Amino acid sequence: MDIVVCVKHVPDAQGDRGFDDTDWTTDRQAVDGLMSELDEYPVEEALRIIEAGEGTLTVITMGPDAAADAVKKALQMGADKGVHVNDEALHGSDSVATSLVLAEAIKKVGQPDLVMFGMASTDGGMSVVPAMVAERLGLPQVTLASELSVEGSSVSIRRDSDTATERIEASLPAVVSVTDQTGNEPRYPSFKGIMAAKKKPVETWSLADLGIDPAQVGLDAAATKVEQATPRPPREQGTIVKDEGEGGSQLAEFLASKKFI
Template identity: 60%
Template structure:
C-alpha cells in the first residue's frame, strides 16, 4: 500500500523536485484500498479463515504508518512499515526492490496483492517489477477475483474484450477500482486495530544498501516544475433574448469540449 499526498490538499514539490510527502496531509492511496478489500474478501471466503493472515505493508516516511493503521482498521491482521530516510526519492525500480525484500523477510507469503496504480505517480509498474524480483507469476489489473484453494482466476477488462486468466499461488495480484468498493472501518475495527501488531523495518533489516535506493540512483528525474496558475473567474453567459444556448455552445466549442 502507498501513503500519498491528499489530492484535495496543497500538493507541491520540494527543492530537489521530489513530491513533498512530509509537510502535507497524506492518506492511504484510494486505489490501494481496493487491494486491501480484496485481500480481506479472499480471507473471508477461505475454507478456514482463521488460518489466513492479511499483512498490510507500506514503504514511506514516518507519517506513512497512518496508511497501515487504516488497513488494520479495515480488518488486516498485522502491519509492516518500512521506514528509512535513505528511501526518499526512490523511483519504481528501487521501490520494488525494497518491497520485494520486505515480502521475503515476512516469509511464507502465498499472495501479494497490489493496487492497479498509485494516485500520485500513476506508473502502474511496481506489481510487475515486484513479481520479477520475487520470481513469481503475475495476474494483473483484475476486475473480478475468484479463489479456490491455491488457485486464482481473474477477469481483466479491456476496450474490446474480457480476458480470463488463471494461476497457482504463490503469485502477485493487482486489482482495479472495479473489483469492489472498499469497506469503511467500523468503530469495532478502529478499536481492535490499536491492539494489532505493527512492525517497523529499516533498510538494514532487509539487507538493502542505502546506495541501492534514493534519488541519486533513480532512473527517472523531474527536470522542471511550474506552479499551477491560480483559477480565474469564469465567463458568465446571460440569456436575455434567447441566445444563451448558442453562446454556451460556442463557448464549449471554443474550448474543444464539444
C-alpha cells in the first residue's frame, strides 16, 4: 500500500507568535518552527498500516526552506521518502492555493492508496484543506477519524462528536484526516531512525515542476488576508478586594465598572 501524508511546518505554539508588519502574514522568523503536532498522528497511523502489511510512506510539505524540518521529522519517525514544495511565490498562500499545490504534488508522486492529513494545523486550525484536496483529486474523503482501519479495498473510520459516534467507510483510494484522539501516541524518533533519515530521499519541487502558474498562489491570489493586527496588551496587575464585610459590594461595583454585569 502506498500512502502519502501531508504535513505542515508551523510556528511553535509555545513561542510568542505574531504577524510580520510588512504584509501581515505569519512571522516565521521571530519564533522557532516545527512539524504541526497534529500531523504526527496521521504519520503514526500510516506507519502502523504499513507495518501491518507492506508499502511505502511519502510525506509532502509546502513552505519555505525551514519547512524541510517537517519532512525530516516524519522521516525520522519512519517515513520512506519526502517531498518539499518550495517556491518564493508561495508566500502568503491561503488554504485554496495550498490545496492546489498539495494536490498537484500528490499527482506527481503517483496515485497513492491513501492520502492522509492531521485534523487541522496548529497555526491555522481551519480543517478545510483535506476536503479541498479530495475534491481536486476526485477522491472520496473520510475526515476527523478517531479510529482508522484498512481492509481490502476500503478504509473505515470512527468519527466521534459531542452527541454521536459515526462509522464511515469509503473505497480506496481515499483522503483521510486523523484527530489526536486515535489512542495511538505518535512515536518518538529513535537514534536509529534519526541516523536512517539522513539517507532517505527528499525531493524539492518548485511551482514550475508542478505546472502551477505563480499567479494562482501567494498573498495576491488569497481570498482573504489580514489588513491589520494589534499586539495583545501586557497583562495589568489585578485589583485585590479585602473583605471586611463589604467585599461583595466592592466586587459587584468592580464588575459593573468593567461592564461585566
